[in-house]
Amino acid sequence: MHIELAWIDYLVLGTYLLFVLGIGFALRSRTRTSTDFFLSGRSIPAWITGLAFLSANLGAQEVMGMAASGAKYGIATSHFYWVGAVPAMVFVGVFMMPFYYGSRARSVPEYLRLRFDEKTRGFNAITFAAMTVFSSGVSLYAMGILLAALLGWNFHMSILVSGVIVLIYVFLGGLTSAIYNEVLQFFLIVAGFLPLVFLGLRDVGGWDGLQTRLHAVSVARGFAPGAYTESWQHMGSAAANPMGVEWFGLAMGLGFVLSFGYWCTDFLVVQRAMAADSLSAARRTPLIAAVPKMLFPFLVILPGMIAIAMTESPAGTGFHLPAKPDGTLNYDMTIPMMLGHYFPPGMLGLGLTALMASFMSGMAGNVTAFNTVWTYDIYQSFIRPKASDAHYLLVGRLATVFGIGASLGAAYMATVFNNIMDLLQLVFAFVNAPLFATFLLGMFWKRTTGHGAFAGLVAGTAAAAGHHGLSLPAAAASGVKGGWIALVTQYPSEMAQNFWTAIWAWSICFVVTIAVSMVTIAQEESTLTGLVYSLTRRPEETGTTWYLRPGPLGVVILALVAVLNILFW
């Protein structure tokens, strides 16, 4: 598929890029210290950090990937939001943010040093820094490939121009510039995709028409009629739903281990909350983000469901998802195909600008997290501990240049060694899976020791690799997909294998951390004040209205997400 852009499309895209750079230049004079650059001077209101918290996670792989999953799995994809995101966002806001923000740690790895020791921080900082650069590079590669296929744009120019624009606004304005642009990008993403949902739904006869068409799709694929439109009813067995997972693996693997591991410990998102202007604002940041997050399935998953309904429905609308060379449908092209089908010149420019905005917000999120962890947790800790603030500000800016350069390098690496990139992402998944067990024990059990935390992380990572090496999804060959040690277990789908790999990694990390902590010397309680739940004063928030208090706000959000789960049960 090839789309020709008109002058109006370039005008819309150019206007957006002008604003993005303008924000960087406007904030340049306000970025004077390393605290300004890395933490926005801790001066940003909750509604801005809340939208940035959401937007930093809203990379194009998320937008396009969730639409693709919507086409592939139907409404069950909403589990990634209503089970796999919102509960964890409430937990980090209500229970964990007092430790992150209250301890005055400047990053998540720094919290690990304050709570445990230098080796635990080093392990987390180095793996996180490498991971952000690689994921930024993979995202850049995906964007370059998409723009080349869709618009005929030159791959090298596409990734270079995008990288340089992000570099300019982060270099000039630091985290504040990234956060402000993420808020801008959030509104653009909504503005670009909302009409797509409206036009698509009208085309298939509203929700009722969509359900009727998807029932036919379900039956044609060997499932019960509601498998694409009911999120929980078919989770009794992996064979009964298009995702190929059962309810326990979903609830524990995705809903607990993976989602809490990401939303509660990933510095990419936590950094936004740490930039808030007060502890109360920091706690409300993920809660504010949770409200649009729970509505996002209607913006990004619904287009995928509409696309598959139109593709496979006998009453055609002229829309059809393209096929890959092997004859299977290319779900990744869902959003670009929908944009090309529904949007005339003008709106098409807005849709593509929304796509570019999501690429940039994801990349800027990675780069700002990288430059902070590199400067504070690696350079200041291990290379040059006692330099001036101006020196660390300079190092942060140079790290931004290096981060963008390394992302571009990773994007080029992906063009040549696609399998190596798959392997690297797999290794990072092994490292991430056990992380939440370390944080949970560190924050809520004062007996946890640094040796216990480090041993648990290493054992959990090894358990993830071991489980992956001993299992394989159905119909997959041994190798990157698993089974590279021996074949002990077979899972109905790759997703089920991922969920159970995470469950094993978390459980082993949890048990080993406790066991090693019990036989090593406990830390002095006086050093743990503000870092552990039982030794920290609860934040006082009486006297303010209920929606400004994290507790009641969290309860309301969980109730709303429960209602959504029941409505689409």
Add this chain to the structure above:
Amino acid sequence: MGLDIRKPIGLLLLAIGLQLALYGFLDASMGMNINLVWGAVLACVGGAFLVAGFWGSRKSG
């Protein structure tokens, strides 16, 4: 911090909204002029953000 983010959000949505609405108002390319309709919606939302931004800075100033 110093920069009220509502102003750039408002300006951007207003600028893009007006571009789309004008383009629609002037080009044959639902049976509905989506550029005009959605452009007008974006321009209104952008205008509301701008007013809120200037009103906020007047109150605090």
